[in-house]
């Protein structure tokens with residue numbers, strides 16, 4: 001009998017027996033438990049055989065029974081635990097998202113130069129990379145719960161330091177502390193949720209964590225929008241607000257349990273059984289408990305317990321392959337350019353005709369909102385389509401959207417308006433801006449912007465002028481240096497883009513990008529990583545793959561401006577499209593379907609050669 005058919009039969013039988021009013025099975029505990037469990041299993045097996053035919057024929061009944069079974073099996077407690085853990089995802093999203101708005105105010109109030117701005121952004125991501133890697137050891141030694149408590153403690157402390165900071169050095173320290181929290185949370189939360197969730201809900205519950213990440217990013221952009229009107233100290237609220245969810249998570253986790261799988265691994269079996277039955281409601285837990293326990297024993301025999309986990313992972317082919325798949329997914333997530341697209345979204349939207357510069361900050365919120373809403377679509381799709389199809393579909397759409405986005409920039413560059421006026425700098429400073437004859441060159445120079453008028457839809461009276469050091473919304477001198485005056489005079493200022501009739505193509509590309517990326521490539525790397533490693537390798541596997549995610553995040557964001565300078569914007573987006581295409585080949589060949597499988601069964605999907613793993617379990 002196929003696995004699916006036997007599952008169906010089991011669902012049907014268990015639910016039917018519930019429907020017929022059979023008394024809830026009592027939880028067996030301790031040594032008496034195993035005898036009772038064996039009895040129960042044989043009862044189920046006998047039921048399975050005798051009812052096989054009727055179950056197989058009654059499709060409707062089967063579906064109803066499956067639904068009933070799943071409702072019975074999933075107590076609200078699992079959802080509560082998942083939501084409290086996913087607050088870690090929210091903080092990850094909030095703290096990485098809020099900084100752009102905070103910087104706009106900070107750079108004026110504390111006179112931050114470009115290096116300090118860069119430091120405040122990258123220090124967090126860099127610290128996250130390091131602590132995600134270190135989080136693996138902590139997770140293995142101390143368990144998931146202490147790590148989540150540690151992360152929320154770090155978030156709380158970091159946001160307190162940031163809100164109270166008096167100078168840029170303290171700000172930097174606060175950003176590093178927050179980054180340490182993000183790294184630990186990003187690798188622990190998906191693992192913890194995957195370990196407490198029942199198999200049929202695991203994908204959905206872990207994907208909720210990414211929904212919280214994008215929700216955090218969206219919330220951060222709204223907070224940025226609101227507090228941007230508060231020129232003095234607005235940044236303190238922006239950076240300090242994350243203490244609220246952090247404290248809630250910390251308090252919640254004082255009462256929430258450890259992962260039962262980790263407890264079994266550490267030999268704390270009584271506690272593990274108690275927590276597992278809490279998580280599974282009225283369902284008998286013996287089967288799951290035995291399978292976790294047997295699996296741990298088998299793994300220890302097979303792989304041996306000596307030597308550092310990473311070495312054992314690399315020398316044991318199934319975990320080596322899983323590690324390559326997990327890290328590859330995280331790498332391709334970042335290489336397809338999500339964070340540059342998000343960061344650059346306000347400009348892309350402005351480029352497409354939104355001319356009110358005050359709106360820029362709200363436009364970023366709109367992008368974050370699309371990312372959030374379409375991650376919700378992913379939560380809905382993950383248990384329907386499965387991880388593999390969802391990731392493949394999402395990455396294909398992402399690659400196409402990147403090509404459209406790049407074509408938008410390419411078309412804009414090709415019809416780039418000519419520069420017709422060359423006013424002289426009143427302060428007689430030498431600026432590179434005056435040397436450009438076309439808008440395209442001017443746009444790629446981060447120090448310059450285009451000041452122009454429109455005659456119908458064509459650009460006239462254009463000049464390339466240095467950008468104001470405090471605000472990219474206006475020029476340093478000349479016709480476009482005073483926002484209120486130049487708008488009255490029907491002048492326009494374009495920083496980072498050239499006004500052309502093809503700008504809408506980039507907007508279309510941006511929207512399509514988010515629509516496709518958010519349901520699959522956003523959440524799946526986290527979801528798949530939480531389930532592909534056997535228990536002994538899970539902390540280390542997730543630490544490595546999260547570390548890879550953060551390292552590529554820093555690399556892509558730090559190199560974007562240089563890549564754009566050397567390859568132009570369209571070149572940069574074509575490059576990301578190329579990475580996405582490579583990612584597609586990799587995922588097609590190597591990513592097996594893990595939907596509905598018990599965590600203990602997944603290891604077997606990596607038994608064959610890496611490039612054939614994609615075929616394993618792909619239903």
Ligand SMILES: O[C@H]1[C@H](O)[C@@H](O)[C@H](O)[C@@H](O)[C@H]1O
Nearest residue numbers: 210213214338339371522523
């Ligand atoms: O999965 C998340 C999510 O999609 C975010 O929007 C992105 O900023 C992160 O880098 C990524 O890891």
